[in-house]
Amino acid sequence: MPAQRFADRIAELGLSPPQTGLLRVVAMRPGQSQQAIANQLGTPPSRLVALVDGLEQRDLIERRRNPDDRRHHALYLTEAGVRFMAQLAVIGKEHEDAMCAGLDPAERGQLLGLLSRIAVEQGLTPMVHPGYRAMAEQPD
Amino acid sequence: MPAQRFADRIAELGLSPPQTGLLRVVAMRPGQSQQAIANQLGTPPSRLVALVDGLEQRDLIERRRNPDDRRHHALYLTEAGVRFMAQLAVIGKEHEDAMCAGLDPAERGQLLGLLSRIAVEQGLTPMVHPGYRAMAEQPD
């Protein structure tokens, strides 16, 4: 249920989990093309279109055409997007607290450490939810 | 990716994750009606139909009409179903080992303990994947 509860929380703000993940990617490294992001997430570029549309309609990110190569749409956060990321950080923190209720701080640290090691061991890309990755994932 | 990798493993055997979960429920307590199971899993009864159909076609479970009330279909494992459950246990074990590679036995125990406490704390029904639960869940 953890994932569902997080989804419920961000749904109150009108965003889906995949949109939220994309927003975080744009926040982490603004200015990337949709192709670059699709490659990074391991998802078909066509899937990004609807996600980007949604975030752009909510004025959280914007597409900027590259004048040098007008095929590229570089993605950037808007000011509202920056503010939204701050909200998101709060929600993430609250969610983590709620999930770890019943564990004392030392145990939380243990859990985080163990899970992080598993993530590394399994080759998961940091900050990228595995749900984006459909098939093979070729690094740049 | 853990969930996806497990899905891939059982897909080799021709089963989907929801089917696998249902099979386990039937194995745990044979003879329940589809309504009872739907209630237990927190899923609409209509969803069970296709899952049961699939398992029945693969001869892993069987529907038996209750002569006293012919509306009920009690679900039972077939012999093949029992054998399949044994295979499933092996796969589950292998999957867990693969996921925990990199952790020594003591750390695995720690992780299991911490996660179990979270599951209890969050009120998750033991042996039932949260993915079945759509909305409210009313106990019997």
Add this chain to the structure above:
DNA sequence: TATTGTTATACTCTATAACTATA
């Protein structure tokens, strides 16, 4: 001709509601 983004299409999964058969 190749690449970026987009659109068109199809498929899977699921929930809701209508239906049937039994009671």
Add this chain to the structure above:
DNA sequence: TATAGTTATAGAGTATAACAATA
């Protein structure tokens, strides 16, 4: 009239392939 199971229908989410614009 009520209940167990089923079928019909519709919606969300996603992948694949075709397409338009640009290079």
